[in-house]
Amino acid sequence: MHGQPATALQTAAAPPVIAVVGPTGSGKSDLAVSLALELNGEVINADSMQFYRGMDIGTAKITDAERRGVPHHLLDILDVTEEASVSDFQQQARALIGDIHARGKRAILAGGSGLYVRAALDVLEFPGTDPDIRRRLEVELETAGPAPLRQRLEAVDPVSAGRLGDARRIVRALEVFELTGRPFSSFMPAREYFQPAVQIGLEVDRELLRERLALRVHAMVDRGLLEEVRRLDAAGLRNGRTAPRALGYAQFLRVLDGTSSLEQATDETIIATRQFARRQLTWFRADPRVIWLDWQDPALVARAAALCRTAPVPPPP
The missing domain is CATH 3.40.50.300 (P-loop containing nucleotide triphosphate hydrolases)
Structure with a gap:
């Protein structure tokens, strides 16, 4: 699509x-x-x-x-x-x-x-995507697990951090923040x-x-x-x-x-x-x-x- x-x-x-x-x-x-x-x-x-x-x-x-x-x-x-x-x-x-x-x-x-x-x-409104950012975050997820990513998300977007439990969505929220400078929650x-x-x-x-x-x-x-x-x-x-x-x-x-x-x-x-x-x-x-x-x-x-x-x-x- x-x-x-x-x-x-x-x-x-x-x-x-x-x-x-x-x-x-x-x-x-x-x-x-x-x-x-x-x-x-x-x-x-x-x-x-x-x-x-x-x-x-x-x-x-x-x-x-x-x-x-x-x-x-x-x-x-x-x-x-x-x-x-x-x-x-x-x-x-x-x-x-x-x-x-x-x-x-x-x-x-x-x-x-x-x-x-x-x-x-x-x-x-849907924020864009960046394959390079997504790939880097997914590698980090595979090597270090979700805890460091969640901790980083809590610092920049506590609303999303409190709402998202799925690791893939945490990756997406961090990708959006890096790409737009806006918290993922602002797009709700x-x-x-x-x-x-x-x-x-x-x-x-x-x-x-x-x-x-x-x-x-x-x-x-x-x-x-x-x-x-x-x-x-x-x-x-x-x-x-x-x-x-x-x-x-x-x-x-x-x-x-x-x-x-x-x-x-x-x-x-x-x-x-x-x-x-x-x-x-x-x-x-x-x-x-x-x-x-x-x-x-x-x-x-x-x-x-x-x-x-x-x-x-x-x-x-």
Whole structure:
């Protein structure tokens, strides 16, 4: 995913962007398709792991039949060896939103990758990168461990140091500081829409979701998740920076290595998926702009469509 810096791409009196958000397994893809059929819309994927070609079973990627003829964008755009980029996604998603609206249709974001959703919807600036700085910091991480890097980050950006636990993100924060002279935390987004938007969140019964996620993982295994991981391993999955961390794929790579059993990998994937769903709920619950609807409401599609139809249309610029 490569592109130029994002620019405002609103058309005159364009309708608000629609985003369908919520935890994994809550039915976001189905609702997005139903809304697209109701509102003459097109769907833009905002699940970072569904960017990858071949990662179909383990990401619960929507099938051609499930799309019901609705155009879907930003699915299957990366090889598993490539790294997903939030800033590139921002540029591509905003270009698509502008194009969809220019054709008189509704743009509908669907996905549970919270930062990617915000990148498309919110005023959010991304600092650049420097491969030389990144490489030097990564070598330091490998040789000395994360403690010295964290200590250095605490001195220049205590906010990020207190928030970031992952070593890769600590490296990124230090890279940004060296490159820009600004703390990484200064680039954090405000809750301010880049262009008008309406976010619909799917409110779930948490115990029922836990059961559904377990059943879904077992269904993935029955459909051939291990074989999918085996094919992707041969295609270089382990060489990627993003793809091999996807739920299920890391666990089932260990089965291929002989260090885990199929049953153990399945159980670990269920646990990891439930934990991920909790983190997603925490993320989206923190945004007061999300309008929550019951995922099991028989009138869900009608209610969501009504919200999208009545969302205020901004005046032409």
